[in-house]
Amino acid sequence: MSSVTMDESPNSEEIMSGNVAFAKGAIHAGVGFCTSYPGTPSTEITETLLQYRNETGMIVEWSVNEKVALESAAGASWMGIPSLCVMKSLGLNVAADFLLNLNLSGVGEGGLVIIVCDDPKGHSSSNEQDSRFYAKAAQIPLFEPSTPQQAKDVVAHALELSQIFRVPVLIRSTTRLSHSGALVSSSPFSSHLWVPSQNLPSGLYNVPNPEKQHRELMEKLELIQDKFDNHIMNSPPKEWKDILFVATGVCQKYVEEAMKYIEEDVSFFGIVTTYPVPHKLIHECLKHSKRIFFFEENDAFVEDQFRIVASLENSPCILDGKHSGLVPFSGEMNVDLVLEALRDFMTPKKEAEYEAVPVLDSRSLLIPRPLTFCAGCTHRNVYYALQRVRKRLKGKLVVTGDIGCYSLGVFYHNSMETMQSMGSGIGTANGIARLADFALDSKVVSLAGDSTFFHACIPALINARHKNVDLTFLILDNSTTAMTGFQSHPGAAEQDESDRIVEIEDIVRSIGPDSFIRIGATDVVDLTDVMHATIKQPGLKVMLIDSICRLERKRKQQPQEGSIRIETSLCQGESCRLCVSEYGCPAITWSSDSETAEILDHLCVQCGSCIAICPQRAIQEE
Amino acid sequence: MQNPFNILIAGVGGQGNVTSGKILATAAQREGLRPVIGETFGASRRGGTVYTHVRIGDTDLGPLIPVGRLHVLLGLEPMETLRASLEFAGRNTIVIMSSVSIPPIGVHARTDEYPPVESIISSLEKMCARVHTVDSDSILRPINAIRSLNILLIGIMAGLGISPLGIESLRLAMLDILGPSDKNLQAFELGLSDNTG
Ligand code: SF4
Numbered sequence: 136m137s138s139v140t141m142d143e144s145p146n147s148e149e150i151m152s153g154n155v156a157f158a159k160g161a162i163h164a165g166v167g168f169c170t171s172y173p174g175t176p177s178t179e180i181t182e183t184l185l186q187y188r189n190e191t192g193m194i195v196e197w198s199v200n201e202k203v204a205l206e207s208a209a210g211a212s213w214m215g216i217p218s219l220c221v222m223k224s225l226g227l228n229v230a231a232d233f234l235l236n237l238n239l240s241g242v243g244e245g246g247l248v249i250i251v252c253d254d255p256k257g258h259s260s261s262n263e264q265d266s267r268f269y270a271k272a273a274q275i276p277l278f279e280p281s282t283p284q285q286a287k288d289v290v291a292h293a294l295e296l297s298q299i300f301r302v303p304v305l306i307r308s309t310t311r312l313s314h315s316g317a318l319v320s321s322s323p324f325s326s327h328l329w330v331p332s333q334n335l336p337s338g339l340y341n342v343p344n345p346e347k348q349h350r351e352l353m354e355k356l357e358l359i360q361d362k363f364d365n366h367i368m369n370s371p372p373k374e375w376k377d378i379l380f381v382a383t384g385v386c387q388k389y390v391e392e393a394m395k396y397i398e399e400d401v402s403f404f405g406i407v408t409t410y411p412v413p414h415k416l417i418h419e420c421l422k423h424s425k426r427i428f429f430f431e432e433n434d435a436f437v438e439d440q441f442r443i444v445a446s447l448e449n450s451p452c453i454l455d456g457k458h459s460g461l462v463p464f465s466g467e468m469n470v471d472l473v474l475e476a477l478r479d480f481m482t483p484k485k486e487a488e489y490e491a492v493p494v495l496d497s498r499s500l501l502i503p504r505p506l507t508f509c510a511g512c513t514h515r516n517v518y519y520a521l522q523r524v525r526k527r528l529k530g531k532l533v534v535t536g537d538i539g540c541y542s543l544g545v546f547y548h549n550s551m552e553t554m555q556s557m558g559s560g561i562g563t564a565n566g567i568a569r570l571a572d573f574a575l576d577s578k579v580v581s582l583a584g585d586s587t588f589f590h591a592c593i594p595a596l597i598n599a600r601h602k603n604v605d606l607t608f609l610i611l612d613n614s615t616t617a618m619t620g621f622q623s624h625p626g627a628a629e630q631d632e633s634d635r636i637v638e639i640e641d642i643v644r645s646i647g648p649d650s651f652i653r654i655g656a657t658d659v660v661d662l663t664d665v666m667h668a669t670i671k672q673p674g675l676k677v678m679l680i681d682s683i684c685r686l687e688r689k690r691k692q693q694p695q696e697g698s699i700r701i702e703t704s705l706c707q708g709e710s711c712r713l714c715v716s717e718y719g720c721p722a723i724t725w726s727s728d729s730e731t732a733e734i735l736d737h738l739c740v741q742c743g744s745c746i747a748i749c750p751q752r753a754i755q756e757e
Numbered sequence: 758m759q760n761p762f763n764i765l766i767a768g769v770g771g772q773g774n775v776t777s778g779k780i781l782a783t784a785a786q787r788e789g790l791r792p793v794i795g796e797t798f799g800a801s802r803r804g805g806t807v808y809t810h811v812r813i814g815d816t817d818l819g820p821l822i823p824v825g826r827l828h829v830l831l832g833l834e835p836m837e838t839l840r841a842s843l844e845f846a847g848r849n850t851i852v853i854m855s856s857v858s859i860p861p862i863g864v865h866a867r868t869d870e871y872p873p874v875e876s877i878i879s880s881l882e883k884m885c886a887r888v889h890t891v892d893s894d895s896i897l898r899p900i901n902a903i904r905s906l907n908i909l910l911i912g913i914m915a916g917l918g919i920s921p922l923g924i925e926s927l928r929l930a931m932l933d934i935l936g937p938s939d940k941n942l943q944a945f946e947l948g949l950s951d952n953t954g
């Protein structure tokens with residue numbers, strides 16, 4: 136085995152995020168195949184693997200969606216290649232249909248690890264689901280590392296387990312692990328040679344007796360419990376005290392720190408192998424403790440497993456956590472929440488220097504800082520146009536939306552009215568539009584971005600065609616996955632040399648809408664008129680709107696010098712304010728000196744879109 | 758040194774918040790200490806509030822600073838400094854803040870009103886041990902380095918000698934993370950010598 140040095144200094148420590156650590160762990164573990172769909176907070180894992188792919192030789196891809204990613208990874212695993220599949224929490228919902236079959240069929244000799252990154256508090260997500268329930272639903276083993284170092288180490292353990300038992304193995308991260316940086320040991324990578332088998336292993340289906348497969352999976356889980364009993368990644372207490380704190384994931388670190396701030400001596404158990412928590416281990420904890428407190432993010436996942444064994448054993452040990460109301464089920468955990476949960480049971484150390492001094496009246500000084508479309512973002516133009524159309528239709532318009540940068544439309548005069556899962560905009564619009572049979576009089580519009588179109592919109596669009604509903608589908612195509620940092624997708628402008636582009640237009644035309652219009656998004660007046668005419672027409676209409684992501688542009692070229700200005704003599708001032716109040720480009724502000732609009736040159740990208748919205752022609756190009 | 762020593766960087770997306778965290782952590786590593794960085798991006802690219810937690814100690818810690826245990830608050834924007842302070846500051850917190858405000862979109866649209874910077878400063882003074890305010894534009898504009906605000910504040914912190922991170926470690930960390938950049942070096946030096954606040 137030859138040695139390829141990519142980490143800067145061999146056998147030293149380097150600051151890396153949990154996500155980079157996962158990626159390096161995968162390289163060290165010998166993963167040869169990685170598939171993924173971008174989603175915060177998981178994206179950097181795959182980006183890191185892509186960055187190193189020339190050196191490692193690993194096959195790494197952004198797949199069209201998470202289900203295809205998982206299926207593809209399973210295929211490679213069946214042929215003997217160690218495989219990794221990476222996604223965010225909600226992505227696992229998309230892949231779940233396959234996962235709940237793959238668990239029974241089994242993975243191949245290569246093994247298969249899934250890393251799912253949850254987002255408690257939903258910093259960048261539309262829910263804060265606890266994806267650990269998929270480990271339980273699929274009855275597959277689960278690891279929850281607590282630090283970037285553990286993130287690096289865990290991948291090899293998970294892969295080994297998957298190879299031994301031929302089950303997919305899940306690793307759960309959360310935002311605070313994925314996006315935290317800490318020192319992690321770094322060492323040179325070893326190079327691997329992957330040789331696929333030429334044939335599939337036998338029996339990769341669950342029929343005719345899925346229950347037999349299920350039984351076999353349960354038996355494997357029993358054996359895995361034994362392995363987890365003394366697993367090296369768990370930190371069992373060195374000595375037992377009456378009170379035990381059990382923590383998982385980043386909560387391990389919060390609890391360890393909180394323990395420094397209380398007087399009492401307690402024992403601590405940090406569990407990384409959180410499904411299945413071995414019954415033997417639970418039994419030990421119950422036997423040695425009078426009271427156990429559980430700290431985990433989101434659901435009472437480990438707590439529930441303890442409660443089951445406690446009830447089976449009729450244990451007198453008191454169990455405290457989420458079910459006793461001490462630890463919240465929602466939001467993120469932190470040291471303060473741990474201390475708050477312990478308030479009635481433990482004595483805090485007196486440290487006057489660290490007391491917060493509440494100055495409550497200052498809170499009223501704060502104003503919100505809502506997220507907004509970037510200066511010159513063409514999504515703003517689409518929503519501005521939609522709002523105009525809404526007025527022209529006297530409010531008889533419903534707009535269902537989707538997941539991406541353009542989801543900020545919910546904050547833009549509420550012009551996008553729904554936002555659930557990938558592809559659900561066009562799906563829900565189908566149902567609404569069918570109510571025309573019940574004399575629904577409003578026009579139905581749904582919108583989605585380019586990456587989302589490929590990910591999950593196509594079946595619903597086919598359904599709309601098949602059922603012949605009256606609806607307008609807007610595709611906001613900026614040719615990149617902008618939300619997560621410009622990953623490629625089948626229709627993206629930038630492609631790998633070996634990739635072939637798939638045109639959205641070709642797909643849409645082949646479905647056969649009653650009308651198809653391709654239009655640019657910079658001319659707001661034109662966009663409004665065409666949108667209005669299109670929405671009014673009956674039938675299935677698709678507008679492919681060529682859009683521009685300014686961040687993407689900025690990445691590639693320097694902005695020019697400022698050339699958009701307000702002719703103050705023409706600006707109507709207070710009586711108008713249309714450009715700042717309704718259009719709302721962040722590069723337009725209000726000057727209290729001249730009482731007119733004013734362009735902030737350092738933010739303006741000279742897109743020129745605002746010129747047409749000013750009724751007085753006060754916004755001008757120089 | 759207080760162990761752990763906690764620094765929070767508060768600002769708005771695009772102000773170099775994440776980079777600052779990396780510089781502080783790299784400097785800590787150069788000092789032989791163990792840094793942990795906690796950050797939330799996602800919102801960072803689209804003009805939202807961004808906090809970066811930097812914790813420096815001799816053992817690995819969780820990524821979030823507990824309430825009241827904040828030693829230095831680097832405020833890239835006044836209102837975000839106040840927001841962070843209300844969440845994390847204690848009576849020992851030292852604030853180093855730029856007085857140049859970035860109004861949220863609601864201020865342009867006039868649905869919200871930006872609070873007077875003097876009120877922000879006086880609130881901070883009531884909450885924290887010390888507030889060092891700097892009119893960063895007047896310092897950085899002459900050297901055409903408005904975007905080096907984060908470095909200016911790190912320089913001020915280094916000059917005040919209030920963190921376990923030495924001037925040389927910070928200088929080298931800057932070089933590691935940003936590469937050689939005259940503007941950043943100048944901003945750092947100007948920070949070191951700033952004692953106006
Ligand atoms: S839209 Fe034109 S007239 Fe109205 S406030 Fe803006 S610049 Fe002035």
Ligand code: SF4
Pocket residue numbers: 510511699720721722723734738739740741742743744745746
């Ligand atoms: S030209 Fe107008 S719309 Fe475009 S970025 Fe500048 S101010 Fe905003």
